[in-house]
Amino acid sequence: MIRLGLLILATLAGLVVVLWQLGDGAAPDRVPAAAPTASAPATPQPPEPAAPLASEAPSGIVPAARQTPEQAPRFPGPPLEPSPEFAAGTPAPDLPPGAAGATLYVTADRVNMRSGPGTGNPVVTGLDGGTAVEALGPPDAEWVQIRTPSGQEGFVSGQFLSTQAP
Template sequence: MIRLGALLLATLAGLFLVLTIWGDGNPRAANRPIPEVQPAAQDAEARALAVPEPQIAPAAVIQAESQTPEQVQRFPGPALRPSPEHAGETPAAELPEGPVLYVTGDRVNMRAGPSTGDRVVASLTRGTAVQPLGPQDAEWVNIRDADGRTGYVAGRFLSATAP
């Protein structure tokens, strides 16, 4: 590590030395025009002899608000409406009639298919009530949660009694 630092320092010093000796200085300075300096007396004389330029009336300024049409947001699909919590409604979190199972794990993944290789649809917490859509004693149980999402949960994480 010390050798690497020394090599880096030597390289930078060599580069600085090469640029100092053979460098042309500031390459941008060569492209800048050098203004002519006139004595004050000649400058005042030139102003007295100069023909005044005609005054041009400034163009009328048009405000951007009058030029820009009003932007209207258009969203594809159904009309947007506020969520039930903000519209003063109570969200429908009840399951339809029928058998109910409860999640017994602290956090259980509900998946799109009956294996751990399928994508996760939702994450369910302990005590969440779900409705079975198929056999309840299988290794993977097809379920529907209170939000209407369907998926599969491992049967060992479901129980008919609330935890």
């Protein structure tokens, strides 16, 4: 055990000697102090300004703009078109004349507007009593397709709609 410790100590000492000989012998953070002169008091000298940076990159460096290729979409696809359900307010062609556009009013305190006819469809939003809506289908059906003043479309049970304002 003692021999192993001595071997490690000798190796470390050899490394220190080699590094001392290869280096300049002074620690990098120590700067030799100038000897003060006895005849004149020491006045602090302003530091020299650093050399200005070169405006051009050194010849071996490639600018980043030339390294990165411009990104282009690989598959742009066809131009987008609006969905048929959001057409410019035109009623569906299979509706009877005069059915679309009738103003109906919600008669209950709060009614669920659903995405399709029937309670099995998800709720789109809730409508408060007295809300005026536009009928997009026959207003006397069991489930009436409507459009709210904000433009949302859905279905409400016909028993909660009336042509009479509350």
